[in-house]
Amino acid sequence: MFFNFRKCVNIITLTVRKSHSIKRFTHRKTDLTKVTYNVQRQNFNELQQKHIDFFRKLLGEHRAVMGVSNLEKYNEDWINNLKGSSAIVLKPKSTEEVSHILSFCNDNNLAVCPQGGNTGLVGGQLPVFDEIVISTELMNEIISLDDNSGVVVCQAGCVLESIDNILAEKGLMVPLDLGAKGSCHIGGNVSTNAGGLRLLRYGNLHGNVLGLEVVKANGEILDCLSTLKKDNTGYHLKHLFIGSEGTLGFVTKVAMQCPPRSKHTNVAFLGTQNFGKVLKTFKKAKQDLGEILSAVEVIDSSTMEFIDEKLNIKSPIGEYPFYLLIETSGSNESHDTEKLNTFLETALNKHFILNGIVASEPAKINTIWSIREKIPEGFKLCGAVFCYDVSLPLEHYFTLVDDMNIYMGNLSEKVFGFGHLGDGNLHLQIEMKEFSKEVKDHIEPYIFKRIKDLGGSISAEHGMGFLKAPYLDIARPQSAIKLMRDLKILFDPKGILNPYKVLPWRIF
Numbered sequence: 001m002f003f004n005f006r007k008c009v010n011i012i013t014l015t016v017r018k019s020h021s022i023k024r025f026t027h028r029k030t031d032l033t034k035v036t037y038n039v040q041r042q043n044f045n046e047l048q049q050k051h052i053d054f055f056r057k058l059l060g061e062h063r064a065v066m067g068v069s070n071l072e073k074y075n076e077d078w079i080n081n082l083k084g085s086s087a088i089v090l091k092p093k094s095t096e097e098v099s100h101i102l103s104f105c106n107d108n109n110l111a112v113c114p115q116g117g118n119t120g121l122v123g124g125q126l127p128v129f130d131e132i133v134i135s136t137e138l139m140n141e142i143i144s145l146d147d148n149s150g151v152v153v154c155q156a157g158c159v160l161e162s163i164d165n166i167l168a169e170k171g172l173m174v175p176l177d178l179g180a181k182g183s184c185h186i187g188g189n190v191s192t193n194a195g196g197l198r199l200l201r202y203g204n205l206h207g208n209v210l211g212l213e214v215v216k217a218n219g220e221i222l223d224c225l226s227t228l229k230k231d232n233t234g235y236h237l238k239h240l241f242i243g244s245e246g247t248l249g250f251v252t253k254v255a256m257q258c259p260p261r262s263k264h265t266n267v268a269f270l271g272t273q274n275f276g277k278v279l280k281t282f283k284k285a286k287q288d289l290g291e292i293l294s295a296v297e298v299i300d301s302s303t304m305e306f307i308d309e310k311l312n313i314k315s316p317i318g319e320y321p322f323y324l325l326i327e328t329s330g331s332n333e334s335h336d337t338e339k340l341n342t343f344l345e346t347a348l349n350k351h352f353i354l355n356g357i358v359a360s361e362p363a364k365i366n367t368i369w370s371i372r373e374k375i376p377e378g379f380k381l382c383g384a385v386f387c388y389d390v391s392l393p394l395e396h397y398f399t400l401v402d403d404m405n406i407y408m409g410n411l412s413e414k415v416f417g418f419g420h421l422g423d424g425n426l427h428l429q430i431e432m433k434e435f436s437k438e439v440k441d442h443i444e445p446y447i448f449k450r451i452k453d454l455g456g457s458i459s460a461e462h463g464m465g466f467l468k469a470p471y472l473d474i475a476r477p478q479s480a481i482k483l484m485r486d487l488k489i490l491f492d493p494k495g496i497l498n499p500y501k502v503l504p505w506r507i508f
C-alpha cells in the first residue's frame with residue numbers, strides 16, 4: 001500500500017475542459033510576416049479575375065471565399081505572431097477538386113498554401129505573401145473503420161478529436177493526442193508528423209500511418225492508401241509526405257492504425273527537488289510501470305509561476321522546483337493501480353519525489369491534465385513569447401533552459417521549460433513584454449547552435465515551417481539539404497507548393 005500519498009480529492013479548482021478546440025486571440029496587433037522578416041516574394045503570378053472565375057466555377061462562391069474579414073482567420077496564426085495577405089481561400093470537398101485546383105495553379109504559376117486546422121506553431125500553414133490558401137475544412141468524412149484491424153481511413157480535414165470520438169464507440173483510440181486536438185486536422189498532423197502526449201507509448205506517425213492519398217503539385221493523384229500493416233512493395237513513398245509540411249504534396253486521405261482504448265487510466269502529479277531527481281523518477285517509472293506507462297510530462301517551477309500569473313492555475317501539491325505528470329493506462333484496474341502504488345512508494349522512499357496526488361476518475365484525470373495542456377493558453381496573454389520546440393539528450397534536457405536564462409539576462413521577462421520528457425522533447429519559452437525582431441535576432445541562431453552543440457534537434461515535433469526554415473543548415477548537413485532540394489524539384493518543379501517553408505528562404 002502507498003500510505004503517504006493523497007488520492008486526488010476535490011482540491012483542484014480548475015475547470016475541466018470538455019472540448020479542446022483552441023480559441024483564437026484577437027487583441028494583439030500583428031504585422032505582416034513579409035515586412036517583419038523582410039522576405040523577397042518569389043516570381044509567382046498574382047491572383048486575377050480569370051483565376052477567381054475558374055475557382056468559383058469549380059467550387060461555387062461559398063467555397064472560394066474572398067474578403068479581408070472572411071480571410072482573417074486563415075491569414076493569421078493562433079498566437080498572432082504571423083500574418084499573411086492571401087486574397088482567397090479555397091475549400092475543396094474531394095480529392096478530385098484538390099486535383100483540379102492544383103493542376104490549374106501549376107499551369108498558371110500560382111503559389112498555394114495548404115492549411116488544416118491552423119494550429120501549427122512555426123507558421124507553415126500561413127501564406128507569407130498572397131499564396132492561395134487551400135483549406136481542408138470541408139474534407140471531413142470518415143471513409144471506413146475496421147474494428148477488427150483497428151484501421152481507420154478518413155479525409156485529411158477530419159478533426160483529430162472527432163476521429164477519436166468515433167473510434168471510442170468501437171473501443172479504439174487515435175494513437176496521438178495533443179493540446180490542439182479539438183482544432184487540428186489529421187492531414188495537418190500527418191504533414192507535421194505531430195508528436196504529442198502519447199508518443200512515448202504509441203510511437204510517431206511514421207509507424208501509425210499505413211497509407212496516404214496525396215495530390216502532387218501538378219494535380220496528379222498519388223494513391224498510396226494501403227491499409228495493410230505490412231507492405232514492402234518498393235519504396236515507402238508515404239514517408240516522404242509525413243512531416244513534409246505541405247511542400248511535396250497535398251494530403252487528401254489518411255489510413256491509420258488505431259490501438260484499443262485503455263480500460264483504466266491513472267494520472268499522478270508529483271513534485272521533485274531537482275532535475276536529477278526528475279530523471280531518476282522517469283527511469284524508475286519505465287522500469288516499474290513497463291507496458292502501462294503512457295505519458296511522462298515535466299513542468300518547471302517557472303512554468304507553474306507563469307500559468308499562475310496568467311491563468312490563475314496553481315500547483316495542486318504546493319510548490320516544487322519540478323513537477324512530473326505520469327500517466328498509466330491498461331486493461332486491469334487492480335493490476336495497474338498496484339503497479340503504480342508500488343512505483344510511487346519506492347520513488348518516495350528513495351526521495352526521488354517529495355509529494356504528489358493520484359487521480360483515477362475521468363473528471364479528476366482531466367483536471368490534472370489540464371494543468372499541462374493549458375500552458376499554451378498563457379502565451380496569448382503575454383506581450384510576446386518566443387517558443388522553441390526542441391529534442392535534447394536527457395542529460396542536457398534542462399541545460400538549455402539554464403543557459404538561456406543566463407544568456408537572456410534582463411532582455412526577457414521569463415525563460416521557462418516544460419515538455420514531453422518521455423521523448424526528450426523540451427518546449428522552451430522566452431516571454432517578452434512585446435515582440436522585438438532585434439531580440440529575436442539576438443536569440444537566433446544562437447539558441448539553435450547551442451542545441452546542436454548539446455547533441456539535440458532544433459525541431460522536435462512542430463516542424464521547420466516558415467520560422468525555422470532559415471536555420472535548416474544548422475540542423476542538417478549540406479548533402480542532406482541538397483537531396484531535399486532535389487526532391488522538391490522532382491515533386492514540385494515550379495515550387496508552387498507552400499513556398500518559403502522548410503527549405504531556407506534566406507541565405508545567411
Ligand SMILES: Cc1cc2nc3c(=O)[nH]c(=O)nc-3n(C[C@H](O)[C@H](O)[C@H](O)COP(=O)(O)OP(=O)(O)OC[C@H]3O[C@@H](n4cnc5c(N)ncnc54)[C@H](O)[C@@H]3O)c2cc1C
Nearest residue numbers: 116117118119120124125179185187188189195196246251
Ligand atoms: C495548444 C497547442 C498545443 C499543441 N501541442 C502539440 C503537441 O503536443 N505536439 C505537436 O506535434 N504539435 C503540437 N501543436 C502544434 C500543432 O497542433 C500541430 O503541428 C498539428 O499537427 C497541426 O495540425 P493542423 O491541422 O492545425 O495543421 P496546420 O497548422 O493547418 O498546418 C501545419 C502544416 O501542415 C501543412 N498541411 C496542413 N494540412 C495539409 C494537407 N492536407 N496536406 C499537406 N500539407 C498540409 C501546412 O501547410 C503546414 O505546413 C500544438 C499547437 C497548439 C496550438
